[in-house]
Structure formats: C-alpha cells, structure tokens
Amino acid sequence: MNGYSSILPLMAIMLPFLAAFIIALTGNKALGLKRVLAVIFTFIPLLAVILLFKPIIENGHIVSYWLGNWVPEKTWAIGIGLEIDAFGLFCGLIITLTCFLSSIFSIRYMEKDNGLEKYYTMFMLLTASMIGFVFTGDLFNMYVMLEIMTFAAIGLTAFRNHKYKSIEAGFKYIVIGSLGSSLILLGTVLIYAQAHTLNIAQISAILHGNYNAVTIFALALMLTGYAVKAFLVPCHTWPADAHMSAPSSISMLLSGVMSKTGIFGIIRILYMIYRSKCVAAPSMEFLMIFWGTITMLIGASMAIIQTDFKRLLAFSSVSQIGYVIVGFGVGLSAKTSVAVTGTMGGLYHMLNHAMFKSLAFLCAGAVLYRTGTTDTTKLGGLAKKMPYTTVLFMISLASIAGMPPFNGFVSKWLIYQSTFEAGYWPVTIIALLVSVMTLAYFIKLAQSVFFGKIHKEHENIKEIPWSMRVPMIVLAAVCIFAGTFWNVISDKLIEPAAYAIYNIQGYIDVMFNKGYAQNMFNHEIPIPKMTRAMAGYWSPINWLLLFVVLIIGFIVIASLLSKGNKKESIIDLSDTKYDTFTGGEKEYFSHMAGNDLFWGLKHQFRGYFKTLKNAHSGIVNDYVLWVAACAAVVTIYLFAVL
C-alpha cells in the first residue's frame, strides 16, 4: 500500500523509542514532564492502530514497508520489511490499548518510588519492542525485538530492589528467559542455513516441499523457545515469581500481553512458515492439543493452593493460555469448518484474557497500594472500604468463569464446541472441569480479600483515587461490550484475523508480485470459508450432548472412587479453628479465609497437591532442567511423526 497508511506502522514503532531516550535525558527532575510524555507517546501508537483499521480490515489489504528502500531485487528479498496483516493488527490493538491504560494507572501508583526515569524509560522500551515484534516481517528482527522486550521486562521486575522478592524473581527470569531466547536464535540460524533469506514470506515460499531433518529440528527448537515466552507447561515456572514481584502496572503487561507475543510467534511458525507440514496434519494437532490440556490442568491445580494474591493470578494466566493453545491446536485440524471455529475461539480468548486478567491485576495493585500487602491470610473484608474495586473485581471474576453476559462465555463456548466437533471429547470434559476449578479459586480469592471481617490494621483505608479507577472502568466496559455485542467484535476483528492466518498466498504476494506464491507452491492454496453462522454460539444440540456426556462421566468416576479407601484422615490440629468448640478459645475471631473454603477438596487430594508443591522447588537448576527436557521431548516427537 502507498500513501499515508504505510508510514503509520513506522510511526507506531519509532515514536516510543524516541520517547524512551528523551525521558532518559531528563534525569531525575521534571516528573510531570515524564508522565505527560509517557501518556502521549503510548496514545499515538493506539491512534495509529485505529487509523490502520480502514485499509487493512475494511478493504482487506496487507500493508508492507521496506526499510531503507531496499526493495527486492529479481524477487529475492534483501531488506528488512514490515508487514502488517489483520492478525498482526489484532495483536497490535491489544498491545497498544493495554500499554496506554497501564501508563495512566502508573501516574498515581508509582508515586512513592524514586528512580522513576528508569521506570519510564524501560516502560517505553517495552511498549516499542512489543509493537515492533508484531509488525515485522523479518525473522531475525523478531528475535531482536523479543530480546529488547525481555530486557525491559527483567529491569521492570527487579525495579523495587529493596525487596528480596524482586531480585530473586529477576534472576530466575533472566536465566530461563535467556535460555528460551537462545533456543529461538538457534532455530533461526538453522532456518537461515537452509533458506538463505530472512524474510518470513520468502522462507515459507522456499521451504514448501523442501523439508529435511535440519528444518524439522529448527521447528522443534523454535516451538520450545516460544513456549518459554508464552509459558506453556514445563516452562511455566518463571511467571509465578516474576508477576508477583513486579509493580502492578507492569504485571498486567507481563501477564496479559507478553504471553500473547509468545503465542503470536508460535502461530507465525506453525501456520505460515511450516504451512504445508502443520496445517491439516493430525499429529501436530494432537501435539498442540495435548500440550494445551496439560497446561490448563497444572495451572489450575497450582492456583488452588496459593496464598498470595498475585501469584495465584499468575498461575491462573498459565491455565488460560492453555485454553488458547487448545483453540489453535484445533485450528490445525483437517476438517476445515472445525478448524476455523477453533482458530476463532483461540483468537477471541486471546482478546478476552488480556482484558480480564489486566483488570484483575489492577485490582490487586489497588489493594496493594492501599493496604501494603498481598498476602491473603492477612487481608479480609475490604468490600466496605473499597466498593468500586470490589465491583470491578466481581466483573473480572464473572468474565473469567464464563458467565453469559460477559466475554469469557463467548470464547470458552467456541473452544468447547470446536474440541467436541474435532473428536477430542476428553479435552472438552477437562476444559469444563478446569473452568469449574477457575471459578473455585476466584471465589476463594474474593472471599479472602473482599468479604468477611476486616482486620484491625486496615480499618482506615480509603478508596483508590480517580486516575487509577479510570483504566479499570475502561477494561470492565470492554469486557461487558465484548460479551453482549459479540457479533460486532466477531465481524470486525475476529473473522478478518482468522482469514489472515490462513491467507498465506496474500501474505507472500504482497512482498513480491502477484502470482509468486502460486509459482512456488504449484497450486492454488485453498482458504476455508468462514462465517459467523458456523460458530454456532447458541446451538442447542451441542449443549445437550455435552451435558449428557458430562453426567455419564461423573457417574462413572464417582462409582470408581467410592470403593476402597477407608483410611483415617489426619487433621492438622495446630490451627485453633479446627478445635471443638468448648468455650475459652484463644482468639475471638478467626477469619473464615478462602483457604478454608475448599478444605475438603485439598485434604482429599493432598498427595497430588503436595507433589506439585514440592516440584516447584525454587531452585533455578530444576527449572532449567524442565525446559531442556521439554525441548528433548518435542524434538523426539517431531522426528518421529514428521
């Protein structure tokens, strides 16, 4: 595209970089100038993304821009190209919106810290590199932007360096994160050795049909590397520490948005570079669905036993990412109508998760700002003092559990339907179970923090100031809007993005000339038809079948478990609230905290929970061993099936 629309993505990337260095120049004076610059220069990329809606989504073009005017010579790409299709624009919208809201939140939230020029510099670098990552069309440029993103995130995690938590979390993050980036670099090197170019469009055209052992090994390494960034299961140990210790306006970016960039990388590799090996291949579909299911289960199980507010939310993020990967795994299936539903479910859940998880983290930040602690055993009864925060947290709870007028229902319904129609019905049952567990630990959290009796030291807290409430209200409004007007969002955002994922021919042709992809692929590449009617959001037959299957499964499992174990269960008597009530207790008041709500469940499964808790030992060598084991397993599996 020519005209003004090709300069807009460049502005969106370079202006936050410029702002980062101008803020670093001011030193530690002029705090107001820093705040104003941060808010303005995160608003301009949002404006650029909204202005790019018309050419990309309504007219269906793909914007491309060659840096330095190095246009391809004799159809061989020699420069770095930016290429934005509808999927990249969708991710760009999520990123710019959350960065803008985070910059508004940190005006009041960070007022008690000093050294703020370092915070704002790293914050602008994080924004700029995330936008650059989704807008680029060059494989090594993706790696460089990913590294800048990792450095900025580590610097922000370890920002409050008077607390021991931040330093330990920062060190574990840098070891595991840099291992993941090294795996991605190794995969890039191996792909370059085979294709001799770095442009994603040209690589996918050249590698078609020429897959050998080197490229399959590169696929395994890059999948593991991006899995570390997107925290899939054996590599999920770093976000639990990092999201807990970072300031809350950054935790929402790390948890809600940076994981989406990891998923963006996985999709670019599976659906575009390795297109003819992975799409419509049952073995790859099985791998991604299996991976997503394990992630869902372990994330939810670890979240039930946590006592820290933000650590619980981090494990909850791990489990929701499992849902997204299951959705995209179904998208690799051979039945095209089911595949499209799966892809649309995955995309919708990406948007929803960014919205409701950011809202939950901002509520945690509000509680931390006023009370000074995030330990749920010490909090309680804050609903009377902070009514706005309570209402907004309940909206987030309803969204994540999947209740109908909110947005979680729409995306989870798509994922249930697509896994059921693809033939993977155990996955549907597990997804429903995990959804129930999600509701369980969120209710536990709400009961511990917001309801109940208030502690003595939190008697005089007030509600949070208005400039901190505005981002939370905007996010809650988006949650409600995406749940009730799902047809608008599906038409305008989700369908063009899903079309762009499958439209590899258009993606390649924009960089070169028309017909290049057809020559390389030797045939016309079919794009499955997608309409909203296919999604069957309210289709009653599927609902009834699901219900019947669930009832039968529950009866079978209950009858199996009820025979046999008549062992004595030992109750831990050290806490006085479990004593028999005979008068003269040690304390008048024993707060019915959320940890006691599911005491029966936790006691029955205490072996399972104890194993999981001991497995997350906190030693950095163990975590690295898991990542290496995951890389080995994925490599062996891919060499066996491809």
Added chain:
Amino acid sequence: MKSNKKSYKSSPSTNKKSKNIKVNDVIITSCANVVLPIAIILGAYVIMHGHLSPGGGFQGGVLIAGAVAILYVAYGSDGVRKLFNITRLKASESMGALGFIFIASLGLIYGVGGYRFFANTISKGTPGTLFSSGTIFWMNFAVGYKVLTGIGALILIMVSSLNSNKE
C-alpha cells in the same frame, strides 16, 4: 615481586587498607600512562574506519570504554571519580541514541528515490576511501558514542558498588 609487595603493605602510602589489592604501584601507574592513549586512539580508529575494515561502532566503543577499567586499576576509584561524572555520562548516552534516530529519519525528510526510513541519503563518495557510504559513516559515530558512554557508566557503577561493599 614479593619483596615489593611486602614493603608497600606497611607503608601508609595511599588511602586504602592493606587487605585490598588496590595499591598505587609505580609500575602499574606508568604502564597505564603509556597504554591509555594507545587504547583511546585505537578505539577511535576502529570507529572511524568501520566501513573499510572489521570493526565499527560497537567494537570501537568497547575499546574506549576499557579506558575506564584501566584507570580504575591504575589510580583507584578516587582517580576515576575525579575524571568522570556519572550524570553527564548518562545524559550523553541518551544523546547518542537520539543522534542515531535523527540520522535514520533523514531518509524520511530528504528521501532520494522514495521517502523511506533508514534510507541512505548523504552522498556516497568513491567506495574504499574514508568519506564514502553515506549515512553509515555518521551512524558509526552515534553508535560508538552511545556505547562508550554506556559501558563506561556501567563499569563506573559496578566499581563504585564494589568499593562501598569492602569499606
């Protein structure tokens, strides 16, 4: 060598404790006096000839930033603190980065053959001489300046945190 060290341990020559390794030895100081100008000139040569020989902005910048480390070894942290001011180093680092972005956006303003970012718009002379290859020559300077001030500030901060630990 051993007798040298023993005689200096008991003398109240410098303001350091005897357990530290930072002793103002005459040998180290005079070697540093000879090596330091050579290091700086070599670094400047590598930056300037980045388009003609292996090297460029980053390598030359690291060589010059090594001057801070040599100064620390020779003169102790007092000598280093007298010469370098850390606020000015940090400000210069940002100015180097801003200079790089400014040169890159010259392509947008002047735009030979289409207005593109990072386009090479300054006149390229004959290849192989010093003033050739357009914007790459000036970008080397911007990158070299940023790297030398950045790594210099980094070494300064690490060294000063080392000092406050021991004393």
Added chain:
Amino acid sequence: MLLNYIGAFLLIVFGLYIILVKKNLIKIVVGMSLLDTGINLLLVSVGFRPGGTAPLFMNDLKPGSFFVDPVPQALTLTSIVIGACVTALALSLVIKVKEHYGTIDADKVRRLNG
C-alpha cells in the same frame, strides 16, 4: 569445515551442562555466556563459502570478487551485543542477591517456592 560445527556443538552442550549442574550463581552466568558463544560460532560458520575473502569494500575492489556471505556476520554482531548485555544484567542481579541473601548458592536462594 567440519571442525567449526563440532566446536560450536560442544560449546553449546557444555554451556547447557553448566547451567544445569553448577550451583554457584556466577558459574550459571558463565554457562549462559558460553551458550551464547557457541551459537555465535555456529552462526558465523554457516556463512562460509570456500575460496571467498572477507566482505569489505577496500581500495582495490575489482568486479567479480568472491565474498563470503556477509549477512551472518551482521547477525553475529547483534548477537554478541545481546550476549554482553545479558551478562551485564545478570551479574548486577547477582551482586544484589548477595546483598539481600548473604550467599550465592542456588540451593539457598529459594524463598519463592511452592
């Protein structure tokens, strides 16, 4: 040419082994740096063309000179810079860990677990 690839592979394996087995935090940082060096060596050896010379524009440039591939050399430069930055950041964090915990043994720096 095979020697380069074997050397790069050995460096990567040794770097990974150090991160997995050693408990001292500084040794872990050294292992990360070794892993990066191995990948850089692999990257430079990918671009080799037998009979080529260094890809520089010198004074006596003749048309038809045969260069090795210059793109991997630019990529290696970027990767070396990134490796240096990772080492610097990790070492600063190790200094801070020593201040807070008093020890740099990975078995004792584990207050965030479970």
